[in-house]
Structures are given as structure tokens and as C-alpha cells.
Amino acid sequence: MNPIDTDKFTRRFGRTVALSDVTLAVPEGSICAVLGPNGAGKTTLLETLLNLLEPSAGSAQVLGCDSRRLGPAQFARIGYVSETQRVDERLRIGELLDVVRDLYPTWDRALEAKLLRLFELPVDRRFKALSRGMRIRALFVAALAFRPKLLVLDEPFSGLDPVMRDDLVTTVIDLALEDGSTVLLSSHDIDEVERIASDVIFLDQGRLVLAEETEALRSRHRKVVARLATAGAAASPREEWLGFERAGETVSFVATSAVEETDWSRELGGGASVTTAPLTLKEIYLAHARARQGRKE
Amino acid sequence: MLPFTIEIIAGGPIAEQIVFAVKRAVVSGQLRPGDKFPSVRALSQELRINPNTAHRVVGQLVEQGVLVTTPAVGTVVAESVAGGKAEKSGLLGAELEKLVVEAKRLGVSLEQVQRALEKHWRELEKE
Amino acid sequence: METMKAFWRYDWTLNRGRLIALAVIAALSPLAGIVSRSGLDSGSALVIFFAAFTGFSILLFPVLLLGYVSNLGRTGAPLDFRHFSHLLPIEPGKWALAKVVSVIVLGVLIPAALWLGMSIAVVCLSARAVFLPWQDLMPLLLSCQVIVSFVAAGAVWVMLFESLMPRAQDQGSRLLTLGLCGVGVFFCAELLVHGVTSIRSLEKAVTTSLPFWKAACEAGLLLVLVVAIGLIYVRYCQNRRLGQVLLLALGTLVVVDAARALLWW
Numbered sequence: 001m002n003p004i005d006t007d008k009f010t011r012r013f014g015r016t017v018a019l020s021d022v023t024l025a026v027p028e029g030s031i032c033a034v035l036g037p038n039g040a041g042k043t044t045l046l047e048t049l050l051n052l053l054e055p056s057a058g059s060a061q062v063l064g065c066d067s068r069r070l071g072p073a074q075f076a077r078i079g080y081v082s083e084t085q086r087v088d089e090r091l092r093i094g095e096l097l098d099v100v101r102d103l104y105p106t107w108d109r110a111l112e113a114k115l116l117r118l119f120e121l122p123v124d125r126r127f128k129a130l131s132r133g134m135r136i137r138a139l140f141v142a143a144l145a146f147r148p149k150l151l152v153l154d155e156p157f158s159g160l161d162p163v164m165r166d167d168l169v170t171t172v173i174d175l176a177l178e179d180g181s182t183v184l185l186s187s188h189d190i191d192e193v194e195r196i197a198s199d200v201i202f203l204d205q206g207r208l209v210l211a212e213e214t215e216a217l218r219s220r221h222r223k224v225v226a227r228l229a230t231a232g233a234a235a236s237p238r239e240e241w242l243g244f245e246r247a248g249e250t251v252s253f254v255a256t257s258a259v260e261e262t263d264w265s266r267e268l269g270g271g272a273s274v275t276t277a278p279l280t281l282k283e284i285y286l287a288h289a290r291a292r293q294g295r296k297e
Numbered sequence: 298m299l300p301f302t303i304e305i306i307a308g309g310p311i312a313e314q315i316v317f318a319v320k321r322a323v324v325s326g327q328l329r330p331g332d333k334f335p336s337v338r339a340l341s342q343e344l345r346i347n348p349n350t351a352h353r354v355v356g357q358l359v360e361q362g363v364l365v366t367t368p369a370v371g372t373v374v375a376e377s378v379a380g381g382k383a384e385k386s387g388l389l390g391a392e393l394e395k396l397v398v399e400a401k402r403l404g405v406s407l408e409q410v411q412r413a414l415e416k417h418w419r420e421l422e423k424e
Numbered sequence: 425m426e427t428m429k430a431f432w433r434y435d436w437t438l439n440r441g442r443l444i445a446l447a448v449i450a451a452l453s454p455l456a457g458i459v460s461r462s463g464l465d466s467g468s469a470l471v472i473f474f475a476a477f478t479g480f481s482i483l484l485f486p487v488l489l490l491g492y493v494s495n496l497g498r499t500g501a502p503l504d505f506r507h508f509s510h511l512l513p514i515e516p517g518k519w520a521l522a523k524v525v526s527v528i529v530l531g532v533l534i535p536a537a538l539w540l541g542m543s544i545a546v547v548c549l550s551a552r553a554v555f556l557p558w559q560d561l562m563p564l565l566l567s568c569q570v571i572v573s574f575v576a577a578g579a580v581w582v583m584l585f586e587s588l589m590p591r592a593q594d595q596g597s598r599l600l601t602l603g604l605c606g607v608g609v610f611f612c613a614e615l616l617v618h619g620v621t622s623i624r625s626l627e628k629a630v631t632t633s634l635p636f637w638k639a640a641c642e643a644g645l646l647l648v649l650v651v652a653i654g655l656i657y658v659r660y661c662q663n664r665r666l667g668q669v670l671l672l673a674l675g676t677l678v679v680v681d682a683a684r685a686l687l688w689w
Binding site for chain 2: 170173177196214218275278
């Protein structure tokens, strides 16, 4: 059973459509990254999945329960961290933990202490006196200490220095390894999540561009640069080639359904000298995003 | 601390880079037959990669005979592949072909390739 | 039950100061009152301090209570969807019920009990031990209950209103919602006090001039009012959608009562 399954999930704010017909599945035990530019609908997706906002249409199943009916049984296994989360500013870190601790049957005191030490958090400082980074780290402790089955992180790395980011990454990996937890995180910085994400979801203007395993995504994309055999050779771009450019005899594009055995010279009308190269996740994303822009114009 | 050196270049297929680094370490002697190989967890933590990727790396290395799983100890570096000459050259053949194709494409001469080959060979022996 | 205990822990952590101040003011003001009055007779200098304390506490108590109730109403309300309480493994209905109980018990009942207890102690100590005959005691208790219920109803009413207001971000819209809230509270309360409970003036209800059965009815009605508002609040916290219906109903009430007040003039 997938921890998250959505079906034509839609959320509107008045006339703005923040999420449009999003249908996806997050596999169990995966570290799934939701990527996209600012305003793509990442935060809205996460907030609507956890029933902070009501979906306007469609449905979602979170931990086997309809998202609209999420209750204490599910929330006891869901950890959520977001910069937009509000906490009473007069509350001290330790006080917040005191309030939530008894609500979670799986709370691990030792882990709580370890995380407080790792993130260097002073337990008696009030939230209003915390820097942005410390605030997020405090929320992390509250969300990780009970070893959630599903961890939802909204832009978790923003405001963290490289050392803290690194600590966070290793903590998340630890959680995935030890407890088989599923992690859903959103980021607008693709390079950051490239290595740890096993699955990626691209969102653009509320629409799902693609949702796939990182490995599969990477292996089917290749940057192809070719020098055509004959100057006049007509190399018509295929549907699945993105960003097709031509300068004289040289063409370049991003192939989206490449396999090991693809004979590129044949695809390009014979006799072309071809180089192929793999692409980073960011480059793959950009290729798709530019193509969508181009199609709209 | 991993028993082999590796520098992951962003954009390339991560698993392949690690597999290559391990093979390189075995060849250069950094990893010796019988040495204990890091667990999937250690690999994943040290390299900050997804546990699945680490799992796949170990799987590939075992499949290719670089590592071997022993019941008591765990995953260890395998003894050198004791195969026949024909088998060994067969394994190498594909790599050599790739090298030749690439060299010809770049317009590198046979002498230059031989010189470069010798240089890299000696360097690895020094390590 | 876990939910409610967690809420009370949270409430106590945040509002400890306010609640203790409320209790202290309620307990000390009868004492200060009697001291200042006797001081006036004797002409002591300390009298000014105690008189000031009495006067100050009469103003401070409602301000503190209002602050407490508004805070509870605003934070973690259904419209405050980013508040961390919405992701806790709690039942929203129980959380809201805990809030109502807090307001009534900690905000109204305990200060009232302290005030009453202290007043009785002062009366007993200063004058001869006075034993009130049964006929006088009952109306007195009813009057107390009327006042306490009235204050409790008002408190829960303000909490409900605060939770219906959207979280205003900037200064301008914040003042606007505050103003709207105030207007709404006033007119609706007015309507309920005059229209529903027919308490023409609170004074009559608390003095013994009202016949016993009438006073009992007023007291009973106010109790029902407290429970009813409390239940509406709890239901609203369980079901966000109800908010729109409630706003509509309350808006209508405000308009109707404003019209009635204008016509009456």
C-alpha cells in the first residue's frame, strides 16, 4: 500500500488554480522529492495532502485514509516540517516538546535528546528569539522524535547552513534506513536533493509534469549532440526530443526515451557523428520546463 | 570513513561512479581481497545517497564478482577473478572497443593511446 | 482525554501569568475594597493604595479575561490552518472542548469562587457572624449564578467570534477585523441579552426584587446559552465548513439587531 495516492487532486483559491488534476503515487520507503519553481504548487500540494487545506476536487489517500478524514491515528505517524508553520512565539522549545511528547505513542526520548544535541538547540529559548534556521531545526525535532512513518518536509533546507543541511540529510537517510519511513520533501533547489531522492515529482503551475523513479528518469534522458553527415540532411525533431536546436550541420537535443542500444546515427538519418552525455536532474527538469514554456507560446 | 577514495561528480549516474571507484580501489590495492566492505547503511550515510542507490551499488558489485557475501562476516572484497585467459580478455574486450572508438572519434593516434595507457598503468601501480 | 490534558498543559504554559493574575485580582479585590472603605473612615494614607487597587482591578479583570479569551479563540482556529496544532494527533472537537472548559473554569468560575469566598470571609470577619436565612441565600446564589453565567457566555461568545475571523496579516486588515469582531460581539450580545433572555437590566436580575421563579428562569436560560455557544464552537472546530454558515447567521443577527436598535431610536 502506498503511503500517498492521489487521484485528480485539485485545489483552487478563488479563481486561481493552485493544483490541477494531480494524480500520483508515492511508493513506500522512498525518499520522494517534489520539485518545481516557486509558485508551482509544492507547498499547496503538501498542505492539501495533510488536510490543512481542503481539496477542491479529486481525492487523496494518505496512510490508507482519505485525506479529508485524517485523524489522530494517522497524525500520530506523520511528521511535518514547514517554514510556514506557526507556533506561539512565547513558547520555549522545551515547552513545545513537553506539550507534544505525550501525544505520540512512539516518541523516543533518547532520539529527542540526540537531535537536540545534533541541532544545537537551547531548550529554554523562546521561539520568537530563534533564527530562521534554528526555528526549522526545532520543528524538526518535534517531527522526527517519534519516528514517523511518513515525513513531509516543505523546503526543509532553506535557511540552513551547509553543515546543518548535511546533518539533516543524514538524519533523514537514517530514518529511511532504520524505520523504512517514507519521506516526501519539496525543494526549489534541485541539486540539493539529487543524490538522496529515489523518486521525483515535477510540478509546474499546479500541474504534474512527471512523477518517476530518479534512476529510471536519468537513464532515459540523454543529451545528444550530433554532426550530420550531409549539410542538407533533414533531421526533423521527434516528439520525445526536447530543446531541439540546429546550427548548420550540428544539432543538439535532449532525448527523453533513450535506451542503451539506441543507434543515434540511424535516428538522425544515417552517418552522423554523435556524442551522448547523461544529464543532471536539474538539466532534465530545465529541459522539460523550457519545452512547456515553448509549447504555451 | 570509507575504505576507498571516491569523488562523486554531479550529473553522472551515481551508482556507476561508485562501482567504478570500488573497482579502481581493488585494482590499485586500496581494497584488498578479504577486506570488509561497508554496509549499505554506511555507504548511504557516508556518501549522502539514497539507501536504494547504495543497495544497487552493492548488488552490482556482487553480481560482477568484485564483492562476495559470506554468511558469517558479511560483504567482503572477493579474491582476484581466477578465470581463464579467454574469459578475462572477453571481459576486457568491450572496454577496449569503447576506448578505440572514443580515441578514433577524438582523432588520437595509436601511439598517443599507448603512451597514455602506459602512464595510467604505472600511476595505479604506484598507489 | 489525552488531547484535553495536552491542551491544558499548553494553555497553562502560555497563559500561566494571565490566569494567576485573574485569580489574584478576584481574590484580593473584596479585601482591598473593605480595607479601603475602613481606611477612609480612619483616614490612613495606605487607603489610597487600596482604593487604587480596587479601582484598577475592576478595569484590569475584564481586560485580562478578554485577552485570554481572544488569544484562545485566535490561535489554532480552523482558519489558522498553519498553526502547529492542526498536525498533532488530537481530536479537534476535544481540543475545542478543552478550550471552552478552560475559559469557563479557569477564566470565570475560579475567579468568581475566589471572589465570593473572599467576600464571605470579609463579611464574616468584619461584622458579627451573619447567618443568612434560606429565603435570602437562594436568590443571592441565583444572582451570582446569573452574573457568572453571563460573563461565561460572553467569554465563550468572544472566543467563537475570534475564531471566525480570518487571520489578518497587515495592520490595516487587522484593525478592520478587530473592529468587525467588536461590532459583531456587541450587537449579537445585545440581541441575545434583550431578545432571548429578556434580561431588561442586569441589576434587576441580581437584586432580590425579582420573584424567585423569574430569577431561576434567567439563571437557567443563561446556563443554556453558555452550553449552546460552547457546543457551536466545538462543532465549528470539528467542521471547517460550518464557519461559512455561522458567519452568515451571525451577520444576519448583527444586521437585524442593528436595524432594531436604530428603529427603537
